[in-house]
Amino acid sequence: MKTPICSFDAKTGVLCAKCEEKLHAGQISQDDVDASVRLSKVASKSQDIDRFTLSKGAKVDSDFVLVLRSPDVLAVRSNSALAERIEGEFQQKVWFLDSEASERGFIEGLFHPARVLSVNQFWLPDGKVTKVTMAGKAAQKKVDVEKVQKIAKAVKNMELLVEFEQK
Ligand SMILES: [Zn+2]
Numbered sequence: 001m002k003t004p005i006c007s008f009d010a011k012t013g014v015l016c017a018k019c020e021e022k023l024h025a026g027q028i029s030q031d032d033v034d035a036s037v038r039l040s041k042v043a044s045k046s047q048d049i050d051r052f053t054l055s056k057g058a059k060v061d062s063d064f065v066l067v068l069r070s071p072d073v074l075a076v077r078s079n080s081a082l083a084e085r086i087e088g089e090f091q092q093k094v095w096f097l098d099s100e101a102s103e104r105g106f107i108e109g110l111f112h113p114a115r116v117l118s119v120n121q122f123w124l125p126d127g128k129v130t131k132v133t134m135a136g137k138a139a140q141k142k143v144d145v146e147k148v149q150k151i152a153k154a155v156k157n158m159e160l161l162v163e164f165e166q167k
Pocket of ligand 1: 018
């Protein structure tokens with residue numbers, strides 16, 4: 001498995017001097033380190049997960065976000081046992097997001113399985129806002145908008161404005 005830290009560090013849970021320096025310099029975060037170590041534990045018992053490439057980890061409230069390559073996210077979505085193993089190790093809800101997705105694809109992944117109708121960007125005096133329009137009121141009940149907004153901010157520094165089509 002590839003992670004933001006060396007695979008040896010991920011296995012032992014102790015950072016080498018080089019990774020320690022990256023952490024201090026802010027090139028990687030403590031959440032990246034925690035995610036690498038915990039996912040590595042699961043990978044030691046699962047060949048599928050051992051093939052993953054973790055590009056980022058982020059703690060958002062009581063949830064954990066793992067940013068992985070597209071095939072890894074697909075593997076987790078198509079095999080709920082993998083997701084359960086990972087969530088079992090993390091002991092919290094884990095979100096799986098695609099590091100290789102376009103901005104639109106990233107947003108669709110955030111709201112999965114609810115359907116995104118459109119994504120538009122516009123500028124406000126204090127920065128860029130990405131407006132997401134979701135299909136219908138039914139989706140509104142399923143989506144934790146505040147959580148999704150926090151994740152978008154933590155992972156992509158994206159300000160999301162979420163609207164639901166009223167029909
Ligand atoms: Zn290292």
